Amino acid sequence: MTLVVTAILHESAHAKINLHLHVTGRRPDGYHLLDSLAVFAGAADHLAVHPAEGIPGSVMLEITGPFGAGLVAESDSNLILRAARLLRATADADVPARLPPLRIVLDKRLPVASGIGGGSADAAAALRLLLRAWPEVRVSRARLMELAAELGADVPVCVDQVAARMGGVGEVLEAAPDLPACGMMLVNCGEAVPTPAVFRSRAPVFHPAAALPAGWADVGAMVRDLSALTNDLEDAACAICPTIRTVLQVLAAAPGCRLARMSGSGATCFALFDSAQAARDARVAVERPGWWVWAGGLRGEECGAQTGGTVGRAV
Ligand SMILES: C[C@](O)(CO)[C@H](O)COP(=O)(O)OP(=O)(O)OC[C@H]1O[C@@H](n2ccc(N)nc2=O)[C@H](O)[C@@H]1O
Numbered sequence: 001m002t003l004v005v006t007a008i009l010h011e012s013a014h015a016k017i018n019l020h021l022h023v024t025g026r027r028p029d030g031y032h033l034l035d036s037l038a039v040f041a042g043a044a045d046h047l048a049v050h051p052a053e054g055i056p057g058s059v060m061l062e063i064t065g066p067f068g069a070g071l072v073a074e075s076d077s078n079l080i081l082r083a084a085r086l087l088r089a090t091a092d093a094d095v096p097a098r099l100p101p102l103r104i105v106l107d108k109r110l111p112v113a114s115g116i117g118g119g120s121a122d123a124a125a126a127l128r129l130l131l132r133a134w135p136e137v138r139v140s141r142a143r144l145m146e147l148a149a150e151l152g153a154d155v156p157v158c159v160d161q162v163a164a165r166m167g168g169v170g171e172v173l174e175a176a177p178d179l180p181a182c183g184m185m186l187v188n189c190g191e192a193v194p195t196p197a198v199f200r201s202r203a204p205v206f207h208p209a210a211a212l213p214a215g216w217a218d219v220g221a222m223v224r225d226l227s228a229l230t231n232d233l234e235d236a237a238c239a240i241c242p243t244i245r246t247v248l249q250v251l252a253a254a255p256g257c258r259l260a261r262m263s264g265s266g267a268t269c270f271a272l273f274d275s276a277q278a279a280r281d282a283r284v285a286v287e288r289p290g291w292w293v294w295a296g297g298l299r300g301e302e303c304g305a306q307t308g309g310t311v312g313r314a315v
């Protein structure tokens with residue numbers, strides 16, 4: 001029996017973008033029912049699992065990268081360590097003592113608390129990585145999705161990182177319409193907007209789920225349909241962080257922009273373009289001091305580029 005992982009394993013944790021987000025209802029426990037078309041951008045955090053020394057089944061987290069500093073103080077509650085604890089707890093009682101100790105390095109490249117699900121993507125990537133590093137821990141696909149939902153409403157869609165229609169509170173996933181290749185720009189003004197505050201302060205109005213076709217042949221057709229939809233959290237987020245309105249205006253005025261909208265609970269906004277190159281060309285018109293700007297394509301298409309401490313904690 002060996003307790004050593006020899007290979008370094010890698011995963012990318014891509015930004016989730018809500019192309020529309022309708023709040024369709026509210027559950028008795030306060031969580032909101034949603035209808036959203038979620039897609040994944042080329043922009044991503046990166047996770048690597050290294051062999052470590054220590055207690056069997058332990059996981060140490062190191063955080064690096066341009067947005068790492070903001071997470072260091074709350075490392076113990078990092079979604080990556082929460083994912084590790086949850087996965088370990090689902091294993092049979094004798095399994096954790098046989099698991100190799102691990103060190104996960106998070107290269108935090110996505111802004112935190114910004115509506116693009118970076119923490120959720122990290123948690124899902126950690127689940128994928130740990131299932132590879134700890135083959136002794138066996139979970140069914142159904143159980144994996146339950147664990148993901150326990151970690152957060154956005155985590156289930158991040159498990160596969162493919163475009164999906166989100167329903168329920170985020171855990172009901174259905175196939176997305178066939179999407180055309182398109183360009184995307186992401187802009188975050190640097191102000192964290194906490195998701196609970198946005199849901200709390202929104203007007204108590206509900207919208208029906210959107211009617212979407214089976215697919216869109218081109219960006220024009222997709223934008224025509226998306227323009228009739230909304231992000232129902234946008235007004236509440238703008239009230240908390242008025243700079244979001246400025247970001248939306250700047251994006252809408254960028255050359256080649258076909259649609260500008262906020263993602264998730266904000267503050268990150270996205271713009272759609274005809275191609276990744278068109279998005280990159282428009283970038284110079286959007287950049288402002290202190291703003292994080294990313295331009296490129298959807299995950300799996302061309303990747304983009306972005307502008308914009310290390311600590312150890314174990315579980
Ligand atoms: C807004 C979205 O980003 C859309 O994709 C997600 O619904 C948010 O997902 P998330 O950040 O993973 O959310 P969670 O960490 O599960 O929840 C944070 C808080 O947001 C509120 N929340 C979240 C999801 C949801 N469907 N209804 C809610 O009311 C709740 O107050 C909850 O306590």
Ligand SMILES: Nc1ncnc2c1ncn2[C@@H]1O[C@H](COP(=O)(O)OP(=O)(O)OP(=O)(O)O)[C@@H](O)[C@H]1O
Pocket residue numbers: 071074077078079080111112113114115116117118119120121122123154193195264265266
């Ligand atoms: N690895 C992580 N990356 C980012 N945030 C994390 C992480 N682990 C824990 N968190 C906590 O989760 C909170 C939400 O982070 P995240 O970046 O996922 O927000 P978000 O982009 O608004 O997500 P969503 O779009 O799902 O609402 C942060 O304020 C932070 O306290």
